[in-house]
Amino acid sequence: MTALLERRWLAWVQAMAAGRKDRKMAWFxxxxxxxxxxxxxxxxxxxxxxxxxxxxxxxxxxxxxxxxxxxxxxxxxxxxxKMGSKQRLEMLFDGRWTEHDAGMTSTDPLKFVDTKPYAARIKEARKKLRMNDAVITAEGQLNGRPVVICAMEFGFIGGSMGAVVGEKVTRGVELAMDTRQPLIVVSCSGGARMMEGTISLMQLAKVSAALARLDEAKLPYISVLTDPTTGGVTASFAMLGDLNIAEPGALIGFAGPRVIEQTIRQKLPEGFQRSEFLLEHGFLDAIVSRKELKSFLASSLDLLMN
Ligand SMILES: [Zn+2]
Known part of the structure; x- marks a missing residue:
């Protein structure tokens, strides 16, 4: 032991003498x-x-x-x-459902680029959500009643409606007609998809025309508006239901409040564009909390199908 200490002491003295200060105290x-x-x-x-x-x-x-x-x-x-489209369908359907047109994707017709290419945005959203666009069209049973449901996904580029969303909802309407089933659309959207320009605006007319045919076929359509339902979606299918019902506190409108204030040069009232305000002013038929939504839809379907 003493010999070991001695050797270390000696080595230290030698190191100091050699000016290798970096090594000093390394043992201690x-x-x-x-x-x-x-x-x-x-x-x-x-x-x-x-x-x-x-x-x-x-x-x-x-x-x-x-x-x-x-x-x-x-x-x-x-x-x-906000509720994801898949969870929404899980909540509304009794167990399993059949999805339609799941593979449909946008072709980026304008090759649009803003802060990043639209194609990259789609790719990112597809990877994140494992779905190809902002809506799921499916058929199944709701409390034992056959029904077609389209559920929008806000997570996919703000639930915006481009050619794919418009086409899928239209096909959902046609599926309801072909199979004589009622239709429910759960909206959750920031509006038309700007990256598809006029093509996205054309969807408003297409879906609305399809819904007119559903009406002629005497099949009910219930629109469920959730937070947020704005822009082109409000301006088309979200407000065209035989019943337009909303979740509590949902933002529902066409343009945002700031744009309206600047246009009409008036201060907007409190709670403007929320479900409760819209119900009070006759734009909605009911506000239904999420927990009661399924049973409310079931009894509404009974009423409308008869
Ligand atoms: Zn809370």
Whole structure:
């Protein structure tokens, strides 16, 4: 032991003498590499992202799984979060459903580029959501009643309506006609898809014309408006239902409030463009909370089918 210390002492003295100051104290200093140094800062925090969701209305933080089990409705204030199209269909159909036209994709007819190419936006959305555009058309049973449902997906480029959404909804209408089933469309959209220009605007007329034929065929169409339903979707199929029903607190309108204020040069009233305001002013037939939506739709279908 003493011999070892002696050797180390000697080596240290020699090192000092050689001016190799970098090595000094190397034996006495512990190679201290704390967790803080070893772990990059972004990994130091416990990973909770995605596990908890904060309510936009009351700021209550809810465990994501609990929120999902509560149909994405805040357990404290009943705020209705946006719901994905797949979860929406799971909620409305009794078990399995058959999807139609799932493979339809946009051809980017204008080769549009804004801050990034439209083609890249589509690719990104397809990868993220594992669907090809912003709507799912499906048929199945709702509380034992056969029905065709189109559910829009806000996550896919803001639920915007381009050629694919317009065509899929139109085909949904035609499917309802061919099979003599009622139609439900759950809207959740920022409006027409700007990247498809006039082609997206043409969808308004196409879907509306198809819905007129559904009406002639005496088949009911129920429109469910969820947060948000705006622009070209409000200006076409979302407001054309035999029944237009909305979820509580949903933003529903054509242009945004700022544009309207600037155009008419008037201050808009409180709650303007929310479901409750629209119901009061006769634009909607009912506001139905998400938990009651399925049973409400079932009894409405009974009423309309007879
Ligand atoms: Zn809340």
């Amino acid at each position: 200093k512990r190679e201290k590499k704390s967790i803080d140094q070893a772990t990059p800062p972004e990994e130091r925090r416990v990973r909770t992202e995605g596990l908890w969701t904060k309510c936009e209305n009351c700021r209550t933080i809810t465990f994501r799984k609990d929120l999902e089990a509560n149909l994405f409705v805040c357990p404290k204030c009943q705020f209705h979060f």
